[in-house]
Amino acid sequence: MNNPKRVRWDIWFVITLSTFALFILFFVFPVYKIFINSIYDAETKRFTLAAFEKFFARQYYTSTIWNSLKVTLLVTLLAAALGTVLAYIMRTVKIKGKGMVEIIIIITVLSPPFIGAYSWILLLGRSGVITKFINRLFDIEFNGIYGFYGILLVLTLKLFPLIYLFVSGALKNMDNSLNEAAENLGSVGLHKIVKVVIPLILPTLLAASLLVFMRALADFGTPMLIGEGYRTLPVLIYTSFVAEMGGDAAFAAAISVVVVIMTTLIFLLQKYISNRSTVEMSALRPMEPEPAKGAKNIISHLVVYLVVLLAAIPQAVVIFTSFLKTNGRIFTSGFSFDSYIHAFSKMGSAITNTYLFSFTAILIILVIGTLIAYISVRKKNVITETLDTLTMIPYIIPGSVLGIALLAAFNKKPLLLSGSAFIIIAVYVIRRLPYTIRSSSAILRQINPSVEEAAQSLGASPFKTFRKVTLPMMVPGIVSGALMSWMTVISELSASIILYVGTTRTLTISIYTEVIRGNYGVAAALSAILSATTVIALLLFFKITGKKEIQL
Known part of the structure; x- marks a missing residue:
């Protein structure tokens, strides 16, 4: 009788180790760097609790x-x-x-x-x-x-x-x-x-x-x-x-x-x-x-x-x-498309970045999320269970903390990623992966393992069985989870505002900076674009899943 906790060396074990390594690199290591940076003085090159003493010594903090x-x-x-x-x-x-x-x-x-x-x-x-x-x-x-x-x-x-x-x-x-x-x-x-x-x-x-x-x-x-x-x-x-x-x-x-x-x-x-x-x-x-x-x-x-x-x-x-006339900071009487014209002419790259970064992140989330869901449900062992728990932790950590953690980890060679689109996409993937994992796991538990066993008894390899039999049956759960992930990715602010530079500005960052500057017309136009995107994605979610409710 097979022990479900026993580790078996096959392609799924290689996939498990690979995904585990990715999370260690892009989550565990950055969080570890935050802990080290909080107690290490770069000037004296000594470990100290001075930063914590500064925080807890003043009521202001x-x-x-x-x-x-x-x-x-x-x-x-x-x-x-x-x-x-x-x-x-x-x-x-x-x-x-x-x-x-x-x-x-x-x-x-x-x-x-x-x-x-x-x-x-x-x-x-x-x-x-x-x-x-x-x-x-x-x-x-x-x-x-x-x-x-x-x-x-x-x-x-x-x-x-x-x-x-x-x-x-x-x-x-x-x-x-x-x-x-x-x-x-x-x-x-x-x-x-x-x-x-x-x-x-x-x-x-x-x-x-x-x-x-x-x-x-x-x-x-x-x-x-x-x-x-x-x-x-x-x-x-x-x-x-x-x-x-x-x-x-x-x-x-x-x-x-x-x-x-x-x-x-x-x-x-x-x-x-x-x-x-x-x-x-x-x-x-x-x-x-x-x-x-x-x-x-x-x-x-x-x-x-x-x-x-x-x-x-x-x-x-x-x-x-978003349709009101504005002289920059103050709304005037009448309606116009000036705010949208200004938004597309001055903030066009931010709109493009939002869709480019989010779609790239979702493609990665689709692949990694589906694989993690499968190995956590069908290939249970101590490593997959640890990985399943580990992937949920970024969901509860504030984005600003994760943003600082990634900067601390990837601000120097040989892993110099700060200021790049890659680091923005990485934080999207790490933070929003749980939606796809949970949705894919839920539908996978409804699929009887005997279906896969029947395919393998007819000569199909375990991985071919996954590709030809299990994966097509998982598609509704995978797609619904990916859509949920994407709708939260495009509204991400707290992490991306730490990580962005001029060339990686997104819609949410542009909205925030325009509100701070008092350019409410442009901010409204950008917000309307973001809201419309959310509504379209939501209607697509309803169409694909065939239901009028979501699970968070």
Whole structure:
């Protein structure tokens, strides 16, 4: 009897070692360099903890940890409450236009967070439309949403759809007979939700909440654009690295180490909770939305439409303002295509780079992700299991940290990659590979191994069996995962803003820099192009998979 843990020397073992070596080179080694740089003084050539002492000795720096935790905890709580309420209403009440509502929610998940920040600046910034209206109406001096509350608003509206998607899936798998049994025992309304529904979906809710927490903790663009002095860890890492790259790179590395330790602990907590509190549900009679009457129907529709409207505002604002006339920094009356003309004439290379880099990254992700998924499911041993875990870790590490890690590792010969397109593509592949791996693994587990055994019994080699039999059956999962990877690649900012040079500028970097400069018309045009790309990719995803939902 074959031991599944035993290592067998064949072509799959060579592939395993090759992919493992790639991850050691482009992930393990860069992270190792960050740890070394944080404790090594290049001038004295001695190991020291001076960088950590500098960070922990001054409240100016340590308060950033509390700032990050405060905003992420509140964002997580608000997003969890908002997403759960919305999911429950959508799953139990028949809402008019439900299909469009869910598409808007999914687009909100996939759009870059900093576009939301930019849109709210146009509405509630110091010169925003709503800000001016409030000041005139109430004769006050409202200075906009900058700072803590602005970050809270933008990230909550950006991330609550994650909770919605996870909780909606859990409710879909919940058998309606449980609700009926609770009602027969006198548990109705809020009491039923608290005592029956919430405990059943709690594992999913906790896992989704931890995912929201990690995304909020790692976000760079939102606090950078509207924080105005409210420092979070990703912003501190970026500003420290940019300001001190020539003199004290160890300090930026030390902050990165602190963040890596924090995110790793959160990741381990997530795995612990998932393993301890998983509830298996099989819905023989799934919950179905039913028409509501009276106040319940009105309130349900108002809640859903209001929440979705707030979530959709950023997309609507960028599209609308992209067609407004502008004199550079200020929108004037009337409509024109000037912003698009300027965007293509001045930022054309950034648009080209975005598609070139992202498509190249996806081709690499397709190959590596498919191979890792296959060996982790079909060729289980200690190496493949380690590789499977290793490929998930970049998903939880902030992009700014990974960007600095790659620069630390590949800033000198013989591996001088800094400033090249290759290093941008490498960070895309490392960060977004998990989507394709998980999607490919999921569909592979649905394929009976006996199909492959039958092919091999007829004389086909293991690798030929994979190419001719297994791979074609995996295509739907591979393509859907690749599309998800691509939609997140094109919105990448935090890592690429560390790694880019003038010739490797992308759409997200251009949008960010134009917002910083106050060129809102061009920023709106570039944002509209990015949003349109996301929508087209999403519609393609729906067409290929034949479904109107995504798994994150």
